[in-house]
Amino acid sequence: MNPNLSRLREFVTAFGALVATRPSEAELLREGAPLLAGLVSVDDWLPDEFAQADPVRYTQYLLHADSEQRFSIVSFVWGPGQSTPIHDHTVWGIIGLLRGAEYSQPYRLSPGDRPIAQDPAKRLEPGQVEVVSPAIGDVHQVRNAFDDRVSISIHVYGANIGGVQRSVYLPEGGRKTFVSGYSNAVLPNIWSITA
Ligand code: FE
Numbered sequence: 001m002n003p004n005l006s007r008l009r010e011f012v013t014a015f016g017a018l019v020a021t022r023p024s025e026a027e028l029l030r031e032g033a034p035l036l037a038g039l040v041s042v043d044d045w046l047p048d049e050f051a052q053a054d055p056v057r058y059t060q061y062l063l064h065a066d067s068e069q070r071f072s073i074v075s076f077v078w079g080p081g082q083s084t085p086i087h088d089h090t091v092w093g094i095i096g097l098l099r100g101a102e103y104s105q106p107y108r109l110s111p112g113d114r115p116i117a118q119d120p121a122k123r124l125e126p127g128q129v130e131v132v133s134p135a136i137g138d139v140h141q142v143r144n145a146f147d148d149r150v151s152i153s154i155h156v157y158g159a160n161i162g163g164v165q166r167s168v169y170l171p172e173g174g175r176k177t178f179v180s181g182y183s184n185a186v187l188p189n190i191w192s193i194t195a
Contacts, residue, residue, distance in 0.1 A: 001044070003044065003045050003046060003047045003048075004042075004044045004045040005045060005047070005188065005189075005190050005192070006045075007039060007042065007044070007045040008039070008045050008046075008063065008064070008073075008188070008190050009190045009191065011035060011036070011038070011039045011073075012064050012073070012190065014035050015032060015035055015071060015073075015156065016066065016071075018031050018032055018035065019066070019070050019071055025092050025133060025135060025158075028092065028158075029092060029094065029131045029133070029136075032094050032156065033094055033129045033131060036094050036096040036129050036154065036156055037096060037127060037128070037129045039096060039154060040096035040097060040098045040126065040127055040128075040129070040153075040154050041126070041127035043098055043099055043126065046075060046098065046152065046154075047188055049061075049186070049188070050063060050075045050077075050184075050188060051075065051077060051099075051150070051152055052077060053077045053078065053079035053080075053082075053150045054077075054079060054183070055079060057079075057082065058076060058077060058078050058079065058082045058083075058084065058144075059076070059077045059183040060074050060075070060076050060077075060162070060180060060182055060183050061074065061075045061077070061182065061183050061184050062074055062162060062182040062184050062187065063075055063154075063187075063188060063190070064187075064190065065160050066160075069159060069160040070158070070159075071156055071157060071158055071159070072156070072157050072159065072160050072161050072162070073154065073155070073156050074154070074155045074156075074157070074161060074162075074182070075098075075152055075153075075154055075155075076142075076152065076153045076154075076155055077150060077151075077152050078100070078102060078143070078144035078150060078151040078152070078153075079144070079150060080144060080146060080147050080148050080149060080150070081143075081144060081146075081147045082143065082144050083141065083142065083143030083144065084141055084142045084143070085141065085168040085169070086107055086115045086139060086140070086141045086168060086169040086170075086171070087139070087140070087141070087166065087167065087168045087169065087178075088134075088138045088139045088166050088167050088169075089132055089133070089134075089138055089157060089161070089164075089166060090134060090138070090159075090164055090165075090166045091133070091134075091157055091158035091159040091161070091164065092131070092132070092133035092135075092157070092158040093131065093132045093133065093155055093156065093157045093158070093161075094129055094130075094131050094155070094156045094157075095124070095129060095130050095131070095132070095153055095154075095155050096124075096127075096128070096129040096153060096154045096155075096156075097124035097125060097126050097127065097128050097129075097151075097152075097153045098126060098152045098153060098154050099126060099150070099151060099152040100126075100144065100145065100146055100149060100150060100151025100152060101123060101124060101125050101126075101144075101145035101146065101151055102123070102124050102142055102143060102144055102145055102151050102153055103121040103122065103123050103124075103142065103143050103145055104121060104122045104124065104130060104140050104141075104142045105117055105121040105122075105140055105141045105142075105143075106118055106119050106122075106137050106139065106140050107139040107140060107141070107169070108137075108139070109139060109169070110173075112173040112174065113167075113169055113170075113173055113174055113175045114169075114172070114173035114174075115139060115169045115171065115173075123145060124153065133158075139169060161180065162179070162180050162181050162182040163179060163181075164179065164180075165177055165178075165179055166178060166179075166180075
């Protein structure tokens with residue numbers, strides 16, 4: 001079955017229109033979260049090329065970057081049992097679960113940048129979304145809820161996230177800067193009107 005790329009294209013257009021209203025971060029998260037929830041509530045649009053797990057580590061495929069780098073959209077593909085380090089984003093992010101399930105464990109930082117787990121890990125099921133930002137809680141660790149199959153979440157960030165300098169946090173305290181980049185060899189042609 002051909003992927004229904006029009007669903008992603010319409011999301012990009014709607015999200016771009018929202019960003020163009022120059023909302024506050026709180027407004028953007030409030031209005032943007034249901035847009036992403038709509039996108040991830042139907043699993044018929046992500047091309048297989050952007051749903052491929054890597055046996056060694058989780059993959060992050062760029063689906064769209066706004067021409068002014070005001071936002072970017074990424075598919076995160078978790079192989080069985082894969083997880084991130086404890087990390088931050090430095091910009092707002094909206095995370096929507098498309099396939100499978102994942103756990104997000106929030107952390108706060110004590111002096112010396114030592115991460116302290118807070119609240120229970122949140123399990124995201126298909127169609128559900130969560131938000132992160134420096135203003136509301138930006139440090140977490142995410143993992144596939146399954147040890148025997150792939151899970152996929154769709155992330156929208158308030159920057160060209162693959163080029164943002166941010167941090168991973170060591171369990172014993174301290175941080176290391178990193179730039180995630182992207183796993184893509186190519187981009188989806190979401191602007192083809194025949195798709
Ligand atoms: Fe994250």
